Amino acid sequence: MKIENLGEFGLIDKLNQILPIDDKDVIVGYSDDCACVKVGNDLLLFTVDIQVEGSHFIKEKINPKDLGWKLSTSNVSDIVSCGGKPRWALVSLALPKDLDYEFIKGVYEGIKEAQDYYGFFTIGGNVSSSKQLMIDMSMVGQTDIFVGRDKARVGDFVYISSNLGLSKAGLELILMDKDSYEDFEKKLIEKHYRPKARIDLLENVKKSSSCIDISDGLVSDLGHVSKRSKVKIVIEKEKLPIDNNLKIFCQKYNKDPYQYILYSGEEYELALTSDKDLDLIKIGYIEEGEGVYLKTQEKLEKLDDKGFRHF
Ligand SMILES: Nc1ncnc2c1ncn2[C@@H]1O[C@H](COP(=O)(O)OP(=O)(O)OP(=O)(O)O)[C@@H](O)[C@H]1O
Ligand SMILES: Cc1ncc(C[n+]2csc(CCOP(=O)(O)O)c2C)c(N)n1
Ligand SMILES: [Mg+2]
Structure with missing residues (x-):
């Protein structure tokens, strides 16, 4: 079975069957804008979003600062939609060897602008070589109540x-x-x-x-x-x-x-x-x-x- 025939959400369902969640501290997983985990009295929110050359942006057309901003915004948006504040991010870079450093510098300047605006910190990441340029950010947010997709009610x-x-x-x-x-x-x-x-x-x-x-x-x-x-x-x-x-x-x-x-x-x-x-x-x-x-x-x-x- 080719994944294109499964579709995006068919694929995610299958992945969930391979890795079901069996942890009483996980409040929400696989099914919402963020996963939600209870740690002490806090609820932590987890999300991850990637920007892939060709799928999310055209490298020759995008200003790298905009790319860093958009990457950050897509993550913050998932945290906010669950009712949380963005706190910490990790950034994973998959980079062609001949990529100009100035491009990645620009991406990080865009992330910096977003950090200052939204109020989170990037605290680590990962680097790999790759044929295709991809920048992936995962983010942790914090909240006291989780607002999900499953509680819309008749009359709302x-x-x-x-x-x-x-x-x-x-x-x-x-x-x-x-x-x-x-x-x-x-x-x-x-x-x-x-x-x-x-x-x-x-x-x-x-x-x-x-x-x-x-x-x-x-x-x-x-x-x-x-x-x-x-x-x-x-x-x-x-x-x-x-x-x-x-x-x-x-x-x-x-x-x-x-x-x-x-x-x-x-x-x-x-x-x-x-x-x-x-x-x-x-x-x-x-x-x-x-x-x-x-x-x-x-x-x-x-x-x-x-x-x-x-x-
Ligand atoms: N590779 C994966 N493995 C496990 N769970 C996944 C995977 N990809 C997506 N999910 C989960 O499936 C759900 C839907 O994912 P999706 O990326 O469509 O999130 P979204 O918030 O609807 O969209 P966006 O990422 O554009 O905000 C989320 O709960 C996500 O955590
Ligand atoms: C070159 C190019 N082609 C198409 C698009 C449109 N696009 C890409 S991802 C996405 C939805 C969110 O995806 P995700 O769930 O991965 O965040 C949309 C509407 C683009 N921005 N650039
Ligand atoms: Mg979302």
């Missing part, structure tokens, strides 16, 4: 932390390889290269019944919440805000903004559920049932999971 509202869709538009612009970009295009590209994990929303996360960060796309990531919480999630189309720069992008390139809002990955914004009134963007509600639906005035349509998959 669904919230998002910001306008969505910008990262996908930014990536498409980068891949167009244009000689020059208009100002609104530069802003979309900036959103792709410099996403901000929503550490500012930790108090809202802790008040939520469930939370997930949007790395594969809103529908795909809400699909995880729906499956794990065993509920139906209804998104009301008219409540989805369209960012002004995304609107201009879609007009210029003749695209449907909702394909971006619903399916853009690498947003590192949050999707939360709560029965409380949160000062965030309310986009829908939870009902009994399963799946993720889009409601318009005319119809209620079940949405396909077209999220980003590595295979």
Whole structure:
């Protein structure tokens, strides 16, 4: 069986069967944005995210500082979505022998910027030679309560932390390889290269019944919440805000903004559920049932999971 036929999540299920968890201190494993372990009175959160040349970035196009920032943000975002503060990171480098030192220096300067902004420390790592450039960060966070994907409840509202869709538009612009970009295009590209994990929303996360960060796309990531919480999630189309720069992008390139809002990955914004009134963007509600639906005035349509998959 080729792994491309198993798919990303089919593969993870099989790996879990080989290594089941038999440790009473593990609160959550294999199934959420972070694994969670009880140590004394604390809950520690563990996550790991890699940036691979060709899959996550094009080396010739990315500023190495942006790469260090994006790598850090993808890790911090998982910690924040579980309600935690990022604390410590390890960085594993797989580097082609002829890589210029200046590139890795830039990556570490980007990590430094992220450390200062998010408040964590890199405390070690590993180095190996490799044909392909890969930079992997693992991160430990700390919290007093774990906010997962499995406690969205019927009657909750669904919230998002910001306008969505910008990262996908930014990536498409980068891949167009244009000689020059208009100002609104530069802003979309900036959103792709410099996403901000929503550490500012930790108090809202802790008040939520469930939370997930949007790395594969809103529908795909809400699909995880729906499956794990065993509920139906209804998104009301008219409540989805369209960012002004995304609107201009879609007009210029003749695209449907909702394909971006619903399916853009690498947003590192949050999707939360709560029965409380949160000062965030309310986009829908939870009902009994399963799946993720889009409601318009005319119809209620079940949405396909077209999220980003590595295979
Ligand atoms: N190689 C692996 N071995 C064991 N568990 C894994 C492996 N890869 C992923 N997992 C687990 O599967 C779950 C889903 O992983 P995934 O990387 O999709 O996390 P995510 O938070 O949904 O996405 P992202 O990493 O983009 O934030 C996580 O709980 C993760 O710890
Ligand atoms: C060259 C290039 N091709 C495609 C993409 C898009 N992309 C890569 S990973 C990912 C989702 C999160 O993945 P992960 O779960 O690995 O964090 C997305 C949307 C990109 N950024 N660069
Ligand atoms: Mg995640």
